Amino acid sequence: MRYEGVVYRPPSEAYSLIVQLTVGCAHNGCTFCTMYKDKTFRIRPVKEILEDFAEGAARYGDRVRRIFLADGDALVMKTEELLEILSFARENFPSLGRISSYGTPGDILRKTKEELTRLRKAGLELIYMGAESGCQQVLRSVNKGASRDEIIAAGKKLKACGMEASVTLISGLGGRKLLKEHAVDSASLISEINPRYVGFLTLMLDEDAPIMEQIKRKELELLEPQEVLEEMRLFLQHVHSEGTIFRSNHASNYIALKGTLDGDIPRMLAQLEEIEKEQRFRPERFRAL
Numbered sequence: 001m002r003y004e005g006v007v008y009r010p011p012s013e014a015y016s017l018i019v020q021l022t023v024g025c026a027h028n029g030c031t032f033c034t035m036y037k038d039k040t041f042r043i044r045p046v047k048e049i050l051e052d053f054a055e056g057a058a059r060y061g062d063r064v065r066r067i068f069l070a071d072g073d074a075l076v077m078k079t080e081e082l083l084e085i086l087s088f089a090r091e092n093f094p095s096l097g098r099i100s101s102y103g104t105p106g107d108i109l110r111k112t113k114e115e116l117t118r119l120r121k122a123g124l125e126l127i128y129m130g131a132e133s134g135c136q137q138v139l140r141s142v143n144k145g146a147s148r149d150e151i152i153a154a155g156k157k158l159k160a161c162g163m164e165a166s167v168t169l170i171s172g173l174g175g176r177k178l179l180k181e182h183a184v185d186s187a188s189l190i191s192e193i194n195p196r197y198v199g200f201l202t203l204m205l206d207e208d209a210p211i212m213e214q215i216k217r218k219e220l221e222l223l224e225p226q227e228v229l230e231e232m233r234l235f236l237q238h239v240h241s242e243g244t245i246f247r248s249n250h251a252s253n254y255i256a257l258k259g260t261l262d263g264d265i266p267r268m269l270a271q272l273e274e275i276e277k278e279q280r281f282r283p284e285r286f287r288a289l
Protein backbone atom coordinates (compact mmCIF):
# COMPACT_ATOMS: atom_id res chain seq x y z
CA MET A 1 0.00 0.00 0.00
CA ARG A 2 1.33 3.44 -0.89
CA TYR A 3 0.51 6.41 1.32
CA GLU A 4 1.59 9.99 0.76
CA GLY A 5 2.08 12.21 3.79
CA VAL A 6 -0.07 12.04 6.92
CA VAL A 7 -3.38 10.31 6.26
CA TYR A 8 -6.41 11.47 8.28
CA ARG A 9 -9.60 9.54 8.93
CA PRO A 10 -12.68 9.97 11.15
CA PRO A 11 -12.50 8.21 14.58
CA SER A 12 -15.13 5.69 13.48
CA GLU A 13 -12.90 4.49 10.63
CA ALA A 14 -10.15 3.26 12.98
CA TYR A 15 -10.43 -0.33 11.68
CA SER A 16 -11.07 0.47 8.04
CA LEU A 17 -8.79 -0.21 5.12
CA ILE A 18 -7.76 3.25 3.97
CA VAL A 19 -6.83 3.98 0.37
CA GLN A 20 -5.95 7.44 -0.94
CA LEU A 21 -7.94 8.41 -4.02
CA THR A 22 -6.71 11.96 -3.83
CA VAL A 23 -3.71 13.49 -2.16
CA GLY A 24 -4.76 16.48 -0.07
CA CYS A 25 -7.91 18.56 -0.31
CA ALA A 26 -9.00 20.50 -3.39
CA HIS A 27 -10.28 23.43 -1.32
CA ASN A 28 -7.44 23.48 1.22
CA GLY A 29 -8.54 26.95 2.29
CA CYS A 30 -10.29 26.65 5.68
CA THR A 31 -8.35 28.93 8.02
CA PHE A 32 -8.44 26.53 11.00
CA CYS A 33 -7.25 23.45 9.05
CA THR A 34 -3.64 22.47 8.51
CA MET A 35 -4.26 18.81 7.66
CA TYR A 36 -3.24 19.05 4.03
CA LYS A 37 -1.25 22.27 3.93
CA ASP A 38 1.96 20.39 3.06
CA LYS A 39 0.34 18.53 0.15
CA THR A 40 -0.24 19.76 -3.37
CA PHE A 41 -3.67 18.53 -4.33
CA ARG A 42 -3.92 15.89 -7.00
CA ILE A 43 -6.22 13.07 -7.99
CA ARG A 44 -4.35 9.78 -8.20
CA PRO A 45 -4.58 7.75 -11.44
CA VAL A 46 -7.21 5.01 -11.22
CA LYS A 47 -4.63 2.38 -12.20
CA GLU A 48 -2.47 3.25 -9.19
CA ILE A 49 -5.49 3.23 -6.85
CA LEU A 50 -6.60 -0.19 -8.09
CA GLU A 51 -3.09 -1.54 -7.56
CA ASP A 52 -3.35 -0.44 -3.92
CA PHE A 53 -6.75 -2.12 -3.58
CA ALA A 54 -5.35 -5.30 -5.12
CA GLU A 55 -2.48 -5.28 -2.62
CA GLY A 56 -4.94 -4.67 0.24
CA ALA A 57 -7.05 -7.59 -0.98
CA ALA A 58 -4.01 -9.89 -1.16
CA ARG A 59 -2.91 -8.92 2.35
CA TYR A 60 -6.19 -8.61 4.25
CA GLY A 61 -8.81 -10.21 1.97
CA ASP A 62 -11.96 -11.19 3.84
CA ARG A 63 -10.82 -9.47 7.05
CA VAL A 64 -11.75 -6.10 5.55
CA ARG A 65 -15.21 -5.03 6.69
CA ARG A 66 -14.96 -1.32 6.00
CA ILE A 67 -13.12 0.85 3.49
CA PHE A 68 -12.46 4.57 3.85
CA LEU A 69 -11.57 6.54 0.72
CA ALA A 70 -9.05 9.27 1.60
CA ASP A 71 -7.82 12.09 1.49
CA GLY A 72 -9.81 15.23 2.18
CA ASP A 73 -12.50 14.95 -0.48
CA ALA A 74 -12.44 11.74 -2.52
CA LEU A 75 -15.88 12.66 -3.85
CA VAL A 76 -14.20 15.25 -6.06
CA MET A 77 -13.23 12.41 -8.46
CA LYS A 78 -15.20 11.82 -11.64
CA THR A 79 -18.22 9.61 -11.01
CA GLU A 80 -17.24 7.03 -13.63
CA GLU A 81 -13.81 6.62 -12.01
CA LEU A 82 -15.36 6.31 -8.56
CA LEU A 83 -17.75 3.66 -9.87
CA GLU A 84 -14.85 1.65 -11.29
CA ILE A 85 -13.06 1.80 -7.91
CA LEU A 86 -16.19 0.87 -5.93
CA SER A 87 -16.91 -2.06 -8.18
CA PHE A 88 -13.31 -3.32 -7.85
CA ALA A 89 -13.58 -3.06 -4.05
CA ARG A 90 -16.89 -4.95 -3.98
CA GLU A 91 -15.44 -7.76 -6.10
CA ASN A 92 -12.20 -8.14 -4.15
CA PHE A 93 -13.26 -7.92 -0.51
CA PRO A 94 -15.81 -10.67 0.15
CA SER A 95 -16.72 -9.50 3.69
CA LEU A 96 -16.92 -5.82 2.82
CA GLY A 97 -19.71 -3.88 4.49
CA ARG A 98 -19.50 -0.11 4.41
CA ILE A 99 -17.51 2.16 2.10
CA SER A 100 -17.24 5.80 3.13
CA SER A 101 -15.36 8.99 2.31
CA TYR A 102 -15.14 12.66 3.12
CA GLY A 103 -17.12 14.93 0.83
CA THR A 104 -17.23 18.71 0.78
CA PRO A 105 -20.62 20.42 0.26
CA GLY A 106 -19.29 21.65 -3.11
CA ASP A 107 -18.39 18.10 -4.24
CA ILE A 108 -21.84 16.86 -3.27
CA LEU A 109 -23.69 19.70 -4.99
CA ARG A 110 -21.62 19.31 -8.17
CA LYS A 111 -22.80 15.71 -8.58
CA THR A 112 -26.29 15.11 -9.94
CA LYS A 113 -28.82 13.12 -7.94
CA GLU A 114 -28.48 10.36 -10.50
CA GLU A 115 -24.71 10.21 -10.01
CA LEU A 116 -25.00 10.10 -6.21
CA THR A 117 -27.66 7.39 -6.44
CA ARG A 118 -25.40 5.30 -8.69
CA LEU A 119 -22.52 5.72 -6.24
CA ARG A 120 -24.78 4.65 -3.38
CA LYS A 121 -25.91 1.58 -5.30
CA ALA A 122 -22.26 0.76 -6.00
CA GLY A 123 -21.56 0.69 -2.26
CA LEU A 124 -20.63 4.22 -1.16
CA GLU A 125 -22.87 4.37 1.89
CA LEU A 126 -21.62 7.14 4.12
CA ILE A 127 -20.21 10.62 3.49
CA TYR A 128 -18.47 12.61 6.22
CA MET A 129 -19.27 16.23 5.52
CA GLY A 130 -17.56 18.99 7.46
CA ALA A 131 -20.14 21.70 8.13
CA GLU A 132 -18.09 23.13 11.02
CA SER A 133 -20.83 25.68 11.82
CA GLY A 134 -24.39 26.55 10.91
CA CYS A 135 -23.66 30.26 11.33
CA GLN A 136 -23.08 32.06 8.03
CA GLN A 137 -20.84 34.68 9.66
CA VAL A 138 -18.58 31.98 11.11
CA LEU A 139 -18.46 30.07 7.80
CA ARG A 140 -17.44 33.22 5.97
CA SER A 141 -14.83 34.14 8.53
CA VAL A 142 -13.12 30.72 8.35
CA ASN A 143 -13.28 30.62 4.54
CA LYS A 144 -15.25 27.37 4.56
CA GLY A 145 -15.91 27.62 0.84
CA ALA A 146 -19.60 26.81 1.31
CA SER A 147 -22.55 28.77 2.67
CA ARG A 148 -25.04 27.60 5.28
CA ASP A 149 -27.66 27.13 2.55
CA GLU A 150 -25.25 25.07 0.44
CA ILE A 151 -24.36 22.85 3.39
CA ILE A 152 -28.04 22.22 4.11
CA ALA A 153 -28.74 21.52 0.43
CA ALA A 154 -25.79 19.10 0.25
CA GLY A 155 -26.87 17.22 3.40
CA LYS A 156 -30.44 16.89 2.12
CA LYS A 157 -29.22 15.76 -1.29
CA LEU A 158 -27.20 12.92 0.24
CA LYS A 159 -30.26 11.73 2.12
CA ALA A 160 -32.48 11.99 -0.95
CA CYS A 161 -30.01 9.73 -2.79
CA GLY A 162 -30.04 7.10 -0.05
CA MET A 163 -26.63 7.97 1.40
CA GLU A 164 -25.98 8.44 5.08
CA ALA A 165 -24.42 11.72 6.14
CA SER A 166 -22.12 12.26 9.08
CA VAL A 167 -21.89 15.99 9.74
CA THR A 168 -19.00 17.49 11.70
CA LEU A 169 -19.24 20.67 13.78
CA ILE A 170 -16.42 22.46 15.57
CA SER A 171 -17.01 23.70 19.08
CA GLY A 172 -15.51 27.12 19.71
CA LEU A 173 -15.28 28.12 16.04
CA GLY A 174 -17.34 31.26 16.68
CA GLY A 175 -15.06 32.28 19.54
CA ARG A 176 -16.57 34.30 22.41
CA LYS A 177 -18.18 36.87 20.17
CA LEU A 178 -20.28 34.41 18.16
CA LEU A 179 -20.69 31.66 20.76
CA LYS A 180 -24.48 31.92 20.85
CA GLU A 181 -24.98 32.29 17.08
CA HIS A 182 -22.62 29.39 16.38
CA ALA A 183 -24.47 27.09 18.81
CA VAL A 184 -28.03 28.04 17.86
CA ASP A 185 -27.47 28.21 14.08
CA SER A 186 -25.58 24.90 14.15
CA ALA A 187 -28.57 23.38 15.98
CA SER A 188 -30.99 24.63 13.31
CA LEU A 189 -28.66 23.43 10.51
CA ILE A 190 -28.65 19.91 11.97
CA SER A 191 -32.42 19.99 12.57
CA GLU A 192 -32.93 20.89 8.91
CA ILE A 193 -30.60 18.24 7.49
CA ASN A 194 -31.52 15.49 9.97
CA PRO A 195 -28.33 13.51 9.20
CA ARG A 196 -27.64 10.00 10.47
CA TYR A 197 -24.66 11.16 12.56
CA VAL A 198 -23.34 14.39 14.06
CA GLY A 199 -19.81 14.61 15.42
CA PHE A 200 -18.49 17.48 17.53
CA LEU A 201 -14.80 18.38 17.61
CA THR A 202 -13.39 21.20 19.72
CA LEU A 203 -11.22 23.83 18.10
CA MET A 204 -7.51 22.98 18.48
CA LEU A 205 -4.96 24.73 16.39
CA ASP A 206 -1.50 24.29 14.96
CA GLU A 207 0.69 27.36 15.16
CA ASP A 208 0.70 27.37 11.33
CA ALA A 209 -3.07 27.63 10.97
CA PRO A 210 -4.03 30.87 9.16
CA ILE A 211 -6.70 31.51 11.83
CA MET A 212 -3.87 32.14 14.32
CA GLU A 213 -3.50 35.61 12.80
CA GLN A 214 -7.09 36.42 13.84
CA ILE A 215 -6.38 35.09 17.30
CA LYS A 216 -3.23 37.18 17.64
CA ARG A 217 -5.23 40.25 16.59
CA LYS A 218 -7.83 39.24 19.23
CA GLU A 219 -10.56 39.08 16.59
CA LEU A 220 -11.25 35.52 17.73
CA GLU A 221 -10.94 34.38 21.34
CA LEU A 222 -10.58 30.69 22.11
CA LEU A 223 -13.14 29.30 24.56
CA GLU A 224 -12.42 28.02 28.03
CA PRO A 225 -13.86 24.55 28.83
CA GLN A 226 -16.76 26.14 30.77
CA GLU A 227 -17.67 28.23 27.70
CA VAL A 228 -17.51 25.16 25.48
CA LEU A 229 -19.97 23.55 27.89
CA GLU A 230 -22.31 26.55 27.63
CA GLU A 231 -22.10 26.39 23.84
CA MET A 232 -22.88 22.65 23.93
CA ARG A 233 -25.86 23.27 26.24
CA LEU A 234 -27.26 25.89 23.87
CA PHE A 235 -26.80 23.51 20.94
CA LEU A 236 -28.65 20.70 22.74
CA GLN A 237 -31.44 23.04 23.87
CA HIS A 238 -32.11 24.15 20.30
CA VAL A 239 -31.57 21.03 18.21
CA HIS A 240 -34.27 18.53 17.28
CA SER A 241 -33.25 15.88 14.79
CA GLU A 242 -35.11 12.64 15.05
CA GLY A 243 -32.88 9.57 15.30
CA THR A 244 -29.61 11.45 14.68
CA ILE A 245 -26.73 9.87 16.58
CA PHE A 246 -24.62 12.51 18.28
CA ARG A 247 -21.05 12.01 19.51
CA SER A 248 -18.49 14.32 21.04
CA ASN A 249 -15.95 11.57 21.65
CA HIS A 250 -13.12 13.04 19.58
CA ALA A 251 -9.78 13.47 21.36
CA SER A 252 -10.00 17.26 20.98
CA ASN A 253 -13.14 17.54 23.12
CA TYR A 254 -13.27 18.68 26.73
CA ILE A 255 -16.62 16.94 27.16
CA ALA A 256 -17.60 13.47 25.91
CA LEU A 257 -21.30 12.91 25.23
CA LYS A 258 -23.19 10.36 23.20
CA GLY A 259 -26.87 9.99 22.41
CA THR A 260 -29.65 10.70 19.94
CA LEU A 261 -30.64 14.26 19.14
CA ASP A 262 -34.21 13.76 20.12
CA GLY A 263 -34.81 11.18 22.88
CA ASP A 264 -31.44 11.49 24.65
CA ILE A 265 -31.27 15.29 24.84
CA PRO A 266 -32.63 15.55 28.45
CA ARG A 267 -30.10 12.93 29.63
CA MET A 268 -27.20 14.69 27.89
CA LEU A 269 -28.27 18.05 29.36
CA ALA A 270 -28.32 16.42 32.82
CA GLN A 271 -24.82 15.02 32.12
CA LEU A 272 -23.65 18.53 31.27
CA GLU A 273 -24.95 19.80 34.61
CA GLU A 274 -23.01 17.09 36.43
CA ILE A 275 -19.84 17.88 34.48
CA GLU A 276 -20.31 21.58 35.23
CA LYS A 277 -20.85 20.95 38.95
CA GLU A 278 -17.73 18.81 39.21
CA GLN A 279 -15.77 20.82 36.59
CA ARG A 280 -14.88 17.46 35.05
CA PHE A 281 -13.30 18.40 31.71
CA ARG A 282 -10.69 16.47 29.74
CA PRO A 283 -7.36 17.97 30.84
CA GLU A 284 -5.61 20.07 28.22
CA ARG A 285 -2.62 17.70 28.11
CA PHE A 286 -4.83 14.78 27.01
CA ARG A 287 -6.44 16.67 24.14
CA ALA A 288 -5.28 15.87 20.61
CA LEU A 289 -6.26 16.56 17.02
Ligand code: SF4
Pocket residue numbers: 025026027028029030033034035036072104130
Ligand atom coordinates in the same frame (compact mmCIF):
# COMPACT_ATOMS: atom_id res chain seq x y z
S1 SF4 B 1 -12.49 21.26 3.32
FE1 SF4 B 1 -11.89 19.98 5.11
S2 SF4 B 1 -9.87 19.18 4.58
FE2 SF4 B 1 -10.27 20.86 3.17
S3 SF4 B 1 -9.33 22.67 4.11
FE3 SF4 B 1 -11.47 22.62 4.79
S4 SF4 B 1 -11.48 21.45 6.72
FE4 SF4 B 1 -9.50 21.08 5.70
